[in-house]
Amino acid sequence: MINKFEILPNEIFHNIFSYLSWDEILVSFCSLNQRINSIIGSVFSIDEKGIIFNQPGLSYKTFSSILLPLILNSSFLLSNIKHIHFDGNNSISFELIYQDLFFNHNKQNVSFTHLKSLYITKCLLFKSLIEILSLLIEHQLNELTLTCNEDIYKTFGYEGGSSSTAKKEALDMFKQFLCQIFSEQCKLIYLTLDISHSDYDIHQCLKSPSHFRLNTISDGSQLYCVTLRCLKIHLDCACFLEDLIAHVPNLEQLSIHCECLERHSQFSSSNVRISIIPNGNWFNKVPKLEVFALKCSIHNDSQFLYLKWLLNNVNYVRKLEIKLHNKNVWGTDQTIWKSIVDSNFIRQYCLPDQIINLKYFYFYICVEHELLSNDLEKIINSFKIDPFFIDHQWTNVKCFYDEKRSYQHIFSLNNDTFQFSDSLVNYSSICNWLDNQHIGLFLDLSICTFLEQFDKLCPNITTVTIYPKRDLDESTMTMLLTIPFEMKQRNLHNQFRNVTKLRLGIIYSRVVQPFDELIELGEVHAKIFSRIISMTVQLKYISMEKLEWLLYITQDAFDDLRENALSTVRHAEFAISSCNFGHNDSIHIGKHLVPLLSTFMPNLQALSLWRPDDFPWTSIRPDFTRARYGLLRRKWQKTLLTSESITEHADLLESNLCQLFEQLKRLVYLKIYGKILRHKVEPYRLMAQNRFPNSQIDVDMSRFRLWI
DSSP states (O other): OOOTGGGSOHHHHHHHHTTSOHHHHHHHHTTSOHHHHHHHHHHHTSTTOOEEETOTTOOHHHIIIIIHHHHHTOHHHHTTOOEEEEEGGGOSOHHHHHHHHHBOTTSSSBSOTTOOEEEEEEEOOOHHHHHHHHHHHHHTOSEEEEEEOTTHHHHHHHHSOSOHHHHHHHHHHHHHHHHHHTSTTOOOSEEEEEOTTOOHHHHTGGGOGGGSOGGGOSSSSOOOOSSOOEEEEEESSTHHHHHHGGGOTTOOEEEEEEEESOSOTTOOHHHHHHHSOSSOOOTTTOTTOOEEEEEEEOOSHHHHHHHHHHHHHTTTOSEEEEEEEESOOOSTTOTGGGSOOSHHHHHHHSSOSSOSSOOEEEEEEEEEOOOOTTHHHHHHHHHHSOHHHHHTTOOOEEEEEETTTTEEEEEETTOGGGTTHHHHTTOTTEEEEEETTEEEEEOSTTHHHHHHTHHHHOTTOOEEEEEOOOSOOHHHHHHHTHHHHHHHHTTOTTTBTTOOEEEESOOOOSOOOOOSSOOOOOHHHHHHHHHHHHTBSSOOEEEESOHHHHHHHHHHTGGGSOTTTTTTOOEEEEEOOOSSSSOHHHHTGGGGHHHHHHHHOTTOOEEEEEOSSOSOOSOOOOOOOGGGHHHHHHHHHHHTTSHHHHHHHHHHHHHHHHHHHHHOTTOOEEEEEOOOOHHHHHHHHHHHHHHSTTSEEEEETTEEEEEO
């Protein structure tokens, strides 16, 4: 008997599915009947609709026992899925998933016959992954996004053993894969590639023909990827860029993010100057190139010379976008940066010598400068009176001076990346514009006025980073205490209605120092942070520089925290001080983790922790008296090397994990960054395997990951 639900029109089903994630669609509706299966297949045949593995909330049990068998046994899914995304931020070991998901039994055919787009972000490069990617780019994919995890080389070592031979073999395999991408064996049209964490040998791989596979050379001629049209690449050094240009003759769009505009750090300034031809041209190599974008930091005059050489090579493009920054202009080899960035500066250093087809020119420059009050007007007027910029209609420029950090920001207003800047330049609390969805704010006296207009000024901002002020004087502290009250009076409870990601403090690195003292957030910051958290209405992700900040917010500023303000959080990240080293108050901060999360973030699905040393976050170390702290600490440190201590800490970690997953019922993924001795890896792994037998576990000297 057909019920009323099954006779709904296709449009209604499509509307329902638009509100559901891919796994919810499959678990709830797949195999109900042939018609609904057909509708599901049509949904997944749309390029924008794909499947995302290892997303927060997806448990390994659901994946392995329900989703994986369902996908592999459903011909309509295998033939309709066009887009797959692996999120490395929430992944364990990709190797098993890659093998089971992609390959049929003979490793010659890929299960997804119509797969066209593959995103793999923050990945760990196993040999099996390289094999799969090699097959996919040769026969199927139109689009590939591949970004490497910072621990790429550790991964190579652990997969094949710790020997240097195993690592070398894996690295050679990756070099060959990069060469394949820029050869006739690659059928990609769109490529996003991040190899910024790779070493110098990786960036040199296109120089040596030995890295190309022999079967790719058909007639002895130079290899090309004739299909590639759009390339976005993130590099550490520019030598790789110079080499790949010879292999992409039909490239139309090229976007480069280079950490520092150098060929390699081993080159001195004089070497760079000698090796660069004053004027070049890549037209004979990439004649169809129309769009060139470059984002980089420039530290010296030699790098400006190299920038000029690059711009002269692409002087025939129609669209040029340049983003430059420098945080310190006072080096002895930085004559150019000491000049005021105005129209003359842009014309001389940020444009090619000869303009041929250029119609669209966008730029953004951030540089440390000391500017006078009337300098900004002079800088802006320099573009309005310059005949060159008038003729090209590039006079719409804005300049903003951050007095707090002495930074000059200058940018073209027709650049979409900075579409809010015209309104924001009046607020000194603006730190920077990382992209059009993120904004960083310093806590100062102007923040209340700015937040009052936030939704109007920044309607598309989804990520906000708040930088707390350090070493505030007493008068400023007193004035800042009025901000939470003013925020409450102005009814700013929902100004962050579109913000889903909130960062409090700076967590850009996994390096966490052991805290000797418990560093209090302070009443001012606790109250302001509480108010800012309360302004969100759909907060999904939150990170804090220190776990104790959450403790102070929920205790000292609880009255300023909106009820259930953190209940929507699905992904949280915290840094926790050492449980072995430090004074008595700091080593015990970890005991508050689970009670805080279970009370204020009951729906948490993924948790990341940063540790300065061991993985357990509660302490079994006895309290030390201050008078004998140094002596007792040294004795305690020696005990940590014994087998008894290793067993004790493995039991402690087991207790921590059990408490965490018992209290947080929806938590499915845990990632801990720390630092342990090699002989602790196996006891920790065996403990986790015995306690969570139906889960995916990954343990090494710097990371513990558990997917249940």
